[in-house]
Amino acid sequence: MADMGVFRDAVSVWAAGGPGDPARELAARLPVRTAVLLEGPSDAAAVSALAASRGRDLAAEGICVLPMGGAMGVGRFARLLGPPGLGLRLTGLCDEAEVRYYARGLERASAAQQEFFVCAADLEDELIRALGVTQVEQLVRAEGDLRALQTFMGQPAQRGRTLQQQLRRFLGTKKGRKIHYGRVLVEALEPDRVPAPLHGLLASF
Numbered sequence: 001m002a003d004m005g006v007f008r009d010a011v012s013v014w015a016a017g018g019p020g021d022p023a024r025e026l027a028a029r030l031p032v033r034t035a036v037l038l039e040g041p042s043d044a045a046a047v048s049a050l051a052a053s054r055g056r057d058l059a060a061e062g063i064c065v066l067p068m069g070g071a072m073g074v075g076r077f078a079r080l081l082g083p084p085g086l087g088l089r090l091t092g093l094c095d096e097a098e099v100r101y102y103a104r105g106l107e108r109a110s111a112a113q114q115e116f117f118v119c120a121a122d123l124e125d126e127l128i129r130a131l132g133v134t135q136v137e138q139l140v141r142a143e144g145d146l147r148a149l150q151t152f153m154g155q156p157a158q159r160g161r162t163l164q165q166q167l168r169r170f171l172g173t174k175k176g177r178k179i180h181y182g183r184v185l186v187e188a189l190e191p192d193r194v195p196a197p198l199h200g201l202l203a204s205f
Helices: 002-015 021-029 041-053 071-081 096-108 123-131 133-142 146-153 163-171 177-187 196-203
Strands: 034-038 063-067 089-095 115-119
Touching: 002 021, 002 063, 002 071, 034 041, 034 071, 041 063, 041 123, 041 177, 041 196, 071 089, 071 096, 089 096, 089 196, 096 115, 115 123, 115 196, 123 133, 123 163, 123 177, 123 196, 133 146, 133 163, 133 177, 146 163, 163 177
Parallel strands: 034 063, 034 089, 089 115
Antiparallel strands: none
């Protein structure tokens, strides 16, 4: 649904300090009922890929997947979209290290009752652990990034880190790579290997 993408863009402009009327008008016109707040576009790619693999059209269901451009935006987005603003149901993912920050931001936005699902380190870490490092390396090879990975792993800064830690860091070393692998890793998951936070999130709406 193209209009849901327009709504997402309008909300991003609003959250950045722009006018809110376009987002309000679209919310009134569209069947939007839930906003899924995610830290960045790689998380959004993973959530959208998992939904598609299960035959779900989130936009048609009134669910807007919204990358916030960083965890620091959760309070601002919650104020605009939650009970004080558009009155949408809020959910999403957060990293374990940011749980307290999310709790404070949601409480200040009168949205403390909204349910968020917690990743141990981040979603990439959850996906790597679910697939196993061997399969992730195979996927990197299949995507044509093996040489880049080997070069990265040979850097002095990577010595002493586990292979899982190296893979996680590698995914963030090039613009667009985390987004690309957010989809690739999710599409490689067996149904019973979906990480608990991602499974819980999708099952909640």
